Amino acid sequence: MKQQYGIKDIAKMLNISVSTVSRALRDAYDVNPETRKKVLELTEKLNFKPNKNAAALASGSTKNIGVVIPFITNYYFSTVISGIQEEAYKQGYNIILFVTNDDLDREKTLLRNIATTSLDGLLISISSNSDTQDHFEQLMEEGVPMVFFDRVPHHIHVSKIMQSDFDGAFMATSHLIDNGYKKIAHIAGPKELNFTQERMNGYLAALENANLPRNDDYIIFSGFSQANGYTDTVTLLSLPEKPDAIFAVNDRKAVGSIQALKANHVQVGLEFGVIGFTNDPIATVIEPNLTTVEEPAFEIGKQSCSLLIKHIKNKNHEPHDILLPGKLVIRQSVKLSQDS
Amino acid sequence: MKQQYGIKDIAKMLNISVSTVSRALRDAYDVNPETRKKVLELTEKLNFKPNKNAAALASGSTKNIGVVIPFITNYYFSTVISGIQEEAYKQGYNIILFVTNDDLDREKTLLRNIATTSLDGLLISISSNSDTQDHFEQLMEEGVPMVFFDRVPHHIHVSKIMQSDFDGAFMATSHLIDNGYKKIAHIAGPKELNFTQERMNGYLAALENANLPRNDDYIIFSGFSQANGYTDTVTLLSLPEKPDAIFAVNDRKAVGSIQALKANHVQVGLEFGVIGFTNDPIATVIEPNLTTVEEPAFEIGKQSCSLLIKHIKNKNHEPHDILLPGKLVIRQSVKLSQDS
Incomplete structure (x- = not known):
């Protein structure tokens, strides 16, 4: 499209450097406000737009x-x-x-x-x-x-x-242990993801730290959805020895888990603990509200x-x-x- | 960075047109799969990447x-x-x-x-x-x-x-009316937004259609957040003549509204109707689950x-x-x- 003036013309007209014009147009913090105002007024008057493709070819940026x-x-x-x-x-x-x-x-x-x-x-x-x-x-x-x-x-x-997935998972699992839960399950993400492994390792380390045994039936790998949390929990509830708490790899799975527990008339927060990982806004909508580890x-x-x-x-x-x-x-x- | 071969070289080597190479690289649907395969194999071998800035300057696209x-x-x-x-x-x-x-x-x-x-x-x-x-x-x-x-x-x-904001709001409000609610409030968005106006107009049209009076105390303009829904509802509950239902401009406000009603011991879905607009996933997490109009x-x-x-x-x-x-x-x- 029509591009009549270049950044150099603007600089010349205002008697300032090209780099100052460029920084003023970018709203960089180190430009004198008055200078910026002048640049913006002039560019508006001339209806000037920097041509970014040309600039990119020239500068490599x-x-x-x-x-x-x-x-x-x-x-x-x-x-x-x-x-x-x-x-x-x-x-x-x-x-x-x-x-x-x-x-x-x-x-x-x-x-x-x-x-x-x-x-x-x-x-x-x-x-x-x-x-x-x-x-x-x-x-x-x-x-x-x-x-x-x-x-x-x-x-x-x-x-x-x-x-820190390991630390967060350790913190979550330890919070369950500190409050008297002993048979803690973990509903995890897909096995091959690094952070799934890290969160599982944090969970396992917390169990070990409290001298609680690892039970592989209590660890389920699946997807990240609310529906996955629901079905994983149904699977856990069908075990001969049911868990008494769940650490979920994320809040959506924790919400699915709470819904499955309620559907099975298990009182969440009283007879069964659930903790998530994210601090998604749904954590304050599900009832009971979800205890969780907030991700930054x-x-x-x-x-x-x-x-x-x-x-x-x-x-x-x-x-x-x-x-x-x-x-x-x-x-x-x-x-x-x-x-x- | 190093750019040894151009799209023209690729085309020449394979004896096809430049535009076919370009479309093959874009995964356009109208390229013969075998041709695309050849192009991809050759570009991979040559480690060729189209230079988009140069292409943009040349083509204007x-x-x-x-x-x-x-x-x-x-x-x-x-x-x-x-x-x-x-x-x-x-x-x-x-x-x-x-x-x-x-x-x-x-x-x-x-x-x-x-x-x-x-x-x-x-x-x-x-x-x-x-x-x-x-x-x-x-x-x-x-x-x-x-x-x-x-x-x-x-x-x-x-x-x-x-x-269709008007139609959706008309549908939502009519659903409340059809189910016996008579004093229907509307917690709206910021007044100056077009779609706030449209949804309010749909709400008003549904009232008029059912010969229900308009009550300006029942219309509150504020922001779109869950917190806004909460405070708007508290305001409505303090009216001498309380409404018996709320049509919220979006689901987040409806969720805030349900939370305010529950905090005030009003039985949502029984003595008081709430309907939203969005079909946000939180609609299935809040209890009771939120009736709403799904946006496409x-x-x-x-x-x-x-x-x-x-x-x-x-x-x-x-x-x-x-x-x-x-x-x-x-x-x-x-x-x-x-x-x-």
Whole structure:
């Protein structure tokens, strides 16, 4: 389309540097407010828009960050994206969204077609069935800056940001133990995911720490949905020796679990404890309200984005592993014992 | 980065047209599967990536669609984005996300800085306090293809896709009336939003249709949150003549309303009816489960994206207004009278 004035013309007219004009247009924090006002008034008058494609070819920078995620319609991921978006906006980047539908084939197709020349870097959370890592290693070899978050690959030397799944699961399970529950089941996610393993390990460590035996009948791997939580719980209730509490890998499964228990006339929070992991808003809607471990989802998004931008600006920035702590949120689905 | 082969080289080596290579790389549906396989094998061997910036400058097409939305952490908007994403993926477009946080200033800043040269078009849902439309008209004059969805501006001649708010609200209110409720309140959204008005008009039309009087004390405008639903309901319960039912502008407000009623020992679904609008997953978690009108959120996303691509491909494509119907979902928060 018609592009009559360039950024250089604006700079010349106002007698300031090109970089100041550029920073003013980006709303960068280190521009004199008055200067910014002048730039904005002039660009508005001239109806000037920076041509980002031309700028990208010239500078090698596109100001676009690609975000590859399994879903957006769940609370956790949409909150992470909010955090990413907030940081990206602050630093003048746009985010381009790639949704894999938690499907390895689509993940591969998307990554194969990602034109890395139109992106400065990638934030990635892998799909549940992502057993191979070739498609990531390929991009790494090309020197594409990358940060993985939440669902991360095991064996690649690259920056990763996660909540501390082990600690959170240990905390959740210990909260059940401290309040007198002894036969604690764990309804887990898909076995091959790293964070499923980490949460199970935290659960097992808490049992061991309290000298409680491990019972493999009490560990069920399945999907992440409310429906999965329901059916897993029905399975547990059909055991000859029923559990007296459940630690669910996420809040949606915990909600399904509470619904199954209520359908089977088990009094949740009195005779049976349920604890989740996420702190999804549904935790305050289900009755009894769900005791859970809060994930720092917004913070994970913010820090992932901020770390990626460091990698973009300095290609020699060393990969980091960052673990953010969770927080126990006590509500009514776990009965508190007198002495705790 | 290193870019040794171009799309023309690939085409020459395989003795096919450049456009076939391009379509094969995009996974377009009209490419012979065998040809696509050959193209993918060769591009993999050569480690070829299309340079999208160069391609964009050459063709004037970027294959990027900008999506401007108030939020992503709510069920409705994240579902709309899923629908957009699904259609965009199918047609070989990427989506770039701009989140306004429902704030007019940020909306304006974002739109002012949007480099329309790096986008083929825009999908927009406006912020609640978007009283001016200049920033949209500006982009329209530049010839940027645009489709508005859900929250749309009143007076611009441009394509708009919405659920039928009037019909849905009429349906919801009539469902209460048909089941014997007579003093029906409406807890609404912010007054200046078009769809707030439409839903209120549907509510008023249903009252009029049943010869029930309008009572302005029974209409409360506030925000969209669960907390807003709670406080609006507390206000209604303090009236000398209390209502016997509430039609809430969305499910989150309806959930807050049910919580307020329960806190005040009012039996929801028996002595007091509550109906929502959305069909958010929390509708099946709150007790009693929420009767509501389901919004076609995924479909709105899909159709908005598909319509935008028509505008992109044909600059003379006439603007359309599309209204998608909602659907009554009967659960337990409205008691069904014997004869209905």
